[in-house]
Amino acid sequence: MAPDTIIEIDPNAVERGERIGLYWHDKAAALGALMARDGQNDPIKVRPGRKGGKPFILVAGLHRLEGAKRADLATVKAIIVEGDELQLRLIEASENMHRRDFGPIEKALFVRALADVYEAQFRAAHPEGTQQQIAARARWEAEKDRVQHSAETLASLEAENAGETISHAYGWVQTTAEALGMTSRSLRDYLLIHRQIIAPLPDHYEDLARHPIGQKRKSVMELAEIGDLDNRRAVIDCLLEYPLGLTIAQAKEIVGIREAKLGQSPLPKGPVDRVFSNLNRWSSNDWTSAAPQIAAAVPDKALDAICDALLAERKARQGGQK
Known part of the structure; x- marks a missing residue:
């Protein structure tokens, strides 16, 4: 069978397997209703099943699969994919990464x-x-x-x-x-x-x-x-106990939390700390575009020290080669 060949299979012949994402009943029901009315636009992805199990194992398309079952569809469109566990996990993650409806x-x-x-x-x-x-x-x-x-x-x-x-x-x-x-x-x-x-x-x-x-x-x-795990758990427990109407601030007040956020200190940060806190968030592109400005901003008295440090870093990254 050629790659990406679409076949039609019985939804009940597919094992769900382990999933990365969450399952939403309402989403599956809505998709099933749409598939029953308009047909299925996107095939699910499956791999061959294990010996003694169902014929197929789901790789991607959980809500389409469960929607087809809920709508009592006789068949679901599918593509058979193969690969090791990492490759199959990548297929599932990549297919779902750009979905706009994820929280x-x-x-x-x-x-x-x-x-x-x-x-x-x-x-x-x-x-x-x-x-x-x-x-x-x-x-x-x-x-x-x-x-x-x-x-x-x-x-x-x-x-x-x-x-x-x-x-x-x-x-x-x-x-x-x-x-x-x-x-x-x-x-x-x-x-x-x-x-x-x-x-x-x-x-x-x-x-x-x-x-x-x-x-x-x-x-x-x-x-x-x-910052504190026990406090974090307590606030979440409080929010889940009162699913409507509580804000995070109210939940913190109920459980008696008075603490700083992650990375905050009771003492003010010095200028070097503040700079490096921001630099940790820079991408490679940020560093490249800002390089001329960084070089121009180095004071004359610190220029030699900065150059020596950069040369030493380059040498270390190249394994000691000049």
């Missing part, structure tokens, strides 16, 4: 999944890596392990690292954020949401995603910026 929590699931897939593929293809990549990886690991970093700073570092990995793996000229159709700031936000809410609170994030507050990126970011 911030589900978007964060797919951003994290894409970063994980690209990272694994890059490591498999480049087990040793170039000297520059090894040096960059060493600096990333060293930064990540410093206990003084806030989760917000770690997310910024992680976003930069993921961007470089994806660019190497797929040869993208643009930054990762641009390739995913988002800003570098939004990429950092989604990684922070995953780090602060999805990963540490597996029993909470799905319910939060279905809550009105969980469908607003600004509100989810406010929750992610609650």
